[in-house]
Amino acid sequence: MERTIVIGHGHFATGLQSALELIMGIQKNIEFIDFDRNMSIDDLRSKIKTITLDENTTVFVDLFAGSPFNVIVDEILHGANTRLFYGITLGMLMEYVSKLSFDIKLSDEEIVDIGKNQVGKFILTNYFQNDSVDEL
Template structure:
């Protein structure tokens, strides 16, 4: 298996699961991509635990990208908790899950992690919000 950046898709309802299904319909079976859904009645703590289990099961030596549906929602907050739990691992957080960008991501996942992140930033512009960079800005401002 070729080494690729790992990806977790996270959403309210089945959006992430169906986005992955749609991606695979177009691009073929994808390795090292998992989707997680938050359903009514489930809490943030449970979602964090399930996301951590998924994260542990991925081949993440080349970095991990977590893409949630909307900023500030429980899937995004769970991704942020995971990011903060593993500060020494290359994890990038994005919001704004959509099929067009997933298709582009599927074609570049075999590049170096930072190159993949730069390509996503270039592709998405204002479509996605780069959460981890905003977290660092907030942490740096608090240190002043």
């Protein structure tokens, strides 16, 4: 069974959890870990050490080279066989969770592509070609 962990600075992870569960319901196989101002890096490291990081685990963090990222990289360097992605967004997590609900395991490239496709610029003229706002 695929296991997912989301880690972020402040209340980023539990903020994603709140939004995700509002839209998609309670998620049982996802653990959300906040790295808040009252925690040290050692506290975060201790919390991570209680989690099994294996080939069935995918970890998402908020920032490249931030403390959550660095702690997971350290675990990988010490033998943890897990996937690590940085730059998680709500849209990316929703699409990932949706695929998992149908037992679709995404490749690393597919996960990165989802993240890239979740960022864009709204251009008003693209939405009003039929002079109707009903489609929004």
